[in-house]
Amino acid sequence: METAPKPANAPKSKSSMWKLVGIVVVILIVVGVAAYILTQKPPPTANVIIQDDNLCTTNDASCLFNPVSYNATVNGPAIVWKNNGQVPHTVTSNSTANGSLPSFDSKSVAQNGGTYSFAFTQAGTYHYYCNIHLWMKAVIIAK
Secondary structure (H helix, E strand, C coil): CCCCCCCCCCCCCHHHHHHHHHHHHHHHHHHHHHHHHHHCCCCCCCCEEEECCCCCCCCCCCCEEECCEEEECCCCCCEEEEECCCCCECCECCHHHHCCCCCCECCCECCCCCEEEECCCCCEEEEEECCCCCCCEEEEEEC
8 A cells, every 4th residue: 555645845935934023023113112101201290380581681570480389298299390481490498588497409490391399398388489580489388
């Protein structure tokens, strides 16, 4: 009893190997993009907006902290100031105005979207100002 010889397996085409490589590359790209998106922190939401009229000349009323008074929660989320203006500003407090309350100083908050944040750990009324434009004043009430 003779058996018929099996036909030789057809050689696999090189195009299927490239298709497989392409699929693997696409999967790696999708996983990489997803990982990047999932690890990004959202931009902080501003509690106080720093505004100006692009100049901030002496006693310019359009250069201000908005709102001028804001309530914070002691040991709660940090308060975020965002500079929506066109010139640098600071967010500065000191012991002269606030006594024994903790002081804070942003140094400089860059124009066009720069932010500064501070978490309040002690209850009280915190008077602060822009050290560049001294007429810009506001208050945080931490409870």
